Structures are given as C-alpha cells and as structure tokens.
Amino acid sequence: MISFYPGPSRVYDEIPTYVKDAHKKGILSMNHRSEEFVAISKKTVSLLKEKLNIPESYSVFFTTSATECWEIIAQSLISENSFHVFNGAFGEKWFDYTHRLVPGAQAFPFDPESKLDIRKLPLKNQEVICITQNETSNGTEVNNKLIAAIKRKNSRALVVVDATSSMAGIELNFKSADVWFASVQKCFGLPAGLAVMVCSPQSIQYMKSINEKKHYNSLAFIHEMMNKWQTNCTPNVLGIYMLMRVLKKRKLMAHIHQKTIARAIAWQNFFRGAKNLKLFIKNQGVRSLTVLTLTGNPERISEVKKLAKESGFLLGEGYGELKPTTFRIANFPAIRNSEIKKLMQFLEKYK
Numbered sequence: 244m245i246s247f248y249p250g251p252s253r254v255y256d257e258i259p260t261y262v263k264d265a266h267k268k269g270i271l272s273m274n275h276r277s278e279e280f281v282a283i284s285k286k287t288v289s290l291l292k293e294k295l296n297i298p299e300s301y302s303v304f305f306t307t308s309a310t311e312c313w314e315i316i317a318q319s320l321i322s323e324n325s326f327h328v329f330n331g332a333f334g335e336k337w338f339d340y341t342h343r344l345v346p347g348a349q350a351f352p353f354d355p356e357s358k359l360d361i362r363k364l365p366l367k368n369q370e371v372i373c374i375t376q377n378e379t380s381n382g383t384e385v386n387n388k389l390i391a392a393i394k395r396k397n398s399r400a401l402v403v404v405d406a407t408s409s410m411a412g413i414e415l416n417f418k419s420a421d422v423w424f425a426s427v428q429k430c431f432g433l434p435a436g437l438a439v440m441v442c443s444p445q446s447i448q449y450m451k452s453i454n455e456k457k458h459y460n461s462l463a464f465i466h467e468m469m470n471k472w473q474t475n476c477t478p479n480v481l482g483i484y485m486l487m488r489v490l491k492k493r494k495l496m497a498h499i500h501q502k503t504i505a506r507a508i509a510w511q512n513f514f515r516g517a518k519n520l521k522l523f524i525k526n527q528g529v530r531s532l533t534v535l536t537l538t539g540n541p542e543r544i545s546e547v548k549k550l551a552k553e554s555g556f557l558l559g560e561g562y563g564e565l566k567p568t569t570f571r572i573a574n575f576p577a578i579r580n581s582e583i584k585k586l587m588q589f590l591e592k593y594k
C-alpha cells in the first residue's frame with residue numbers, strides 16, 4: 244500500500260534499516276542522560292539547522308507532537324492574550340485549546356479562498372500572534388511573505404507558526420517569525436511520536452520574562468535541559484535517532500523545495516479541467532504546496548477512495564466536516580515520483 248495520507252504519511256524506505264541499526268547499537272535502551280544520547284541530540288539539532296536553514300541563534304527543542312507544542316505555547320509564552328489567524332480545522336483546534344488555558348485568546352477566522360489581508364487584522368499591542376502556515380484540513384497556506392509582513396508590523400509581538408505539514412517539505416524563512424513547530428510524521432517522512440519546536444532569541448527572552456514553571460513541559464524546563472542537549476522527560480530516543488539518520492541523507496532544502504513545487508504544479512495541472520474531481524481550493528494563490536484537496540459528489544469521493552485502496556493507494560480522508568465531500572493527497576518529499584505517476588494513472592479514469 245502506498246500512502247498518500249497527509250499524516251501519518253509514507254515514511255522513507257530506509258526507516259526499517261535505521262530501526263535495525265538502532266537495535267544493534269543499543270539505542271533502543273539508551274539512557275537519556277548518557278553521553279551517547281547527548282551526542283545524538285546535539286548532532287540532530289545541528290543537522291536540523293544545516294538542512295532546514297534554521298538560523299544559528301535559534302533554539303531547537305524536541306517535543307512529542309504538534310499538539311503538545313500548542314499547549315507549551317499557551318502555558319509558557321502567552322500571559323494574557325493571543326491572536327489566532329486561521330481558515331480551517333487545525334488552526335481552530337489550536338485556538339480552542341489555547342482559549343481554555345488563556346481566556347484572552349482571540350479568534351480571527353478568514354475565508355479559505357482569500358489571501359489573508361493583513362491590513363484588516365485588528366492587531367494592537369498583541370502579545371502573541373498564532374498562524375497556521377499550512378492548513379492540512381483544507382489544503383491552503385499562508386505564505387512566508389505574509390508571515391514576514393505580519394512580524395514586521397508587529398515586531399514586539401511573538402509570531403508563532405504551526406508548520407506541521409510543511410516544515411521539511413518547503414523552504415521556510417525561520418528568521419521571519421519567532422516560533423515554528425512541526426511533528427515528524429508529515430514532511431519529515433518519519434513515524435509519529437516526535438516533534439520539533441524552533442524558537443527565536445526574542446521568544447526565549449520572552450519565555451524567561453514570564454518564567455512559567457507549573458508544568459512538567461514548561462518551556463523554561465525544556466530550555467534548561469536543552470542547554471545540556473537533554474530533555475525534560477525520557478524522550479523518543481529512537482525517533483530522534485531516526486530523524487538524525489534521515490537528515491544526514493537529506494538533500495538541501497532549496498532542492499527539496501523546488502521538487503515540492505514542481506510536483507504541486509504537476510498535480511494541479513493534472514486536475515485542471517477535470518469533471519468529477521475538482522481542486523477544492525479555487526484560488527491558486529492560497530493553495531498549499533504539500534497538501535492537495537479534491538472535491539466531488541459524495542458517492543464519487545467514497546467510490547474513488549475505496550477503489551484506490553483496492554489498487555494499493557491510500558488516499559487521505561477529508562478532514563472533519565469536509566470528510567464526505569473531499570479527499571486529500573499528500574505531496575511530501577518521501578513519496579516517489581514513480582508512485583505519483585501510478586496514482587495519476589489510476590485517477591485518470593475517475594477524474
């Protein structure tokens with residue numbers, strides 16, 4: 244079965260080898276306070292910086308999931324208010340969780356078909372601005388230029404970005420915002436259970452000024468431990484090891500970015516003019532490069548998903564309320580060109 248699910252998604256073919264190596268090398272029962280773990284942790288952070296172009300001055304932390312990052316941000320980086328800009332289910336869920344911890348959290352939903360108009364954002368002395376860079380549920384993105392413009396106009400606020408389904412798939416300009424996070428079961432091509440959180444010097448300084456220490460995963464503790472290349476609790480050592488191995492082999496981000504764009508364009512062209520399966524997002528300017536959403540009548544959608552499965556392709560279910568009328572196709576780096584070709588051949592009959 245070839246998985247085109249946008250998370251958990253197809254993993255790199257080398258993963259079984261890395262797991263065997265980890266077993267041989269004793270990594271599966273490695274102590275997370277040992278010198279050996281520290282070496283792996285340090286190497287993984289330096290590879291993340293090198294391969295994803297993360298500025299040297301930024302801090303990198305390991306967490307368990309993007310959802311945990313939402314919570315860490317709510318408890319450790321927001322004291323009074325946050326402003327959530329979103330157009331889909333993930334951004335909304337992030338707002339909902341934050342709102343329970345921070346009553347001053349504010350929602351700013353916008354139309355998935357329109358480009359975010361930053362002149363219309365009612366921002367005034369905002370503490371933290373939360374943006375979902377790639378909305379996995381509907382296949383839209385807020386591009387890097389917009390994120391940079393929001394930061395420029397609100398330089399004292401922290402701009403915090405959920406890049407779960409785009410980090411490692413497209414080039415992100417980390418300098419243009421303060422906090423970026425992603426779990427590894429999407430564009431990193433790894434099994435679930437690990438996430439990375441990238442923090443600017445400004446966000447670390449702000450975290451220190453709040454100095455929240457009420458939780459096992461308070462950012463203050465995570466930061467303190469990472470100064471020694473360690474984690475606040477026993478981490479997913481195997482996940483970190485596999486991340487290190489995958490990154491070592493990885494091409495530079497500029498190369499991967501070009502490939503992601505070329506494939507996104509190929510997919511969009513493939514569905515251009517299709518009668519039964521249409522691109523869900525009409526405005527090309529806001530379409531995600533890593534997650535493609537198709538729409539059609541519910542019978543056709545469920546038939547295509549079923550027949551695809553019988554032919555060895557796992558398509559992504561529509562998310563939330565979009566479930567009956569859409570399906571999704573991941574455009575993640577671990578998917579091979581030959582697999583995309585095969586899926587296109589299959590879909591030819593039904594589009």
Ligand SMILES: *Cc1c(COP(=O)(O)O)cnc(C)c1O
Pocket residue numbers: 250307308309310311333375377378379405406407408426438
């Ligand atoms: C998948 C996803 C999440 C949730 O990730 P977990 O690792 O399951 O916590 C959050 N935000 C976005 C945009 C996602 O695509």
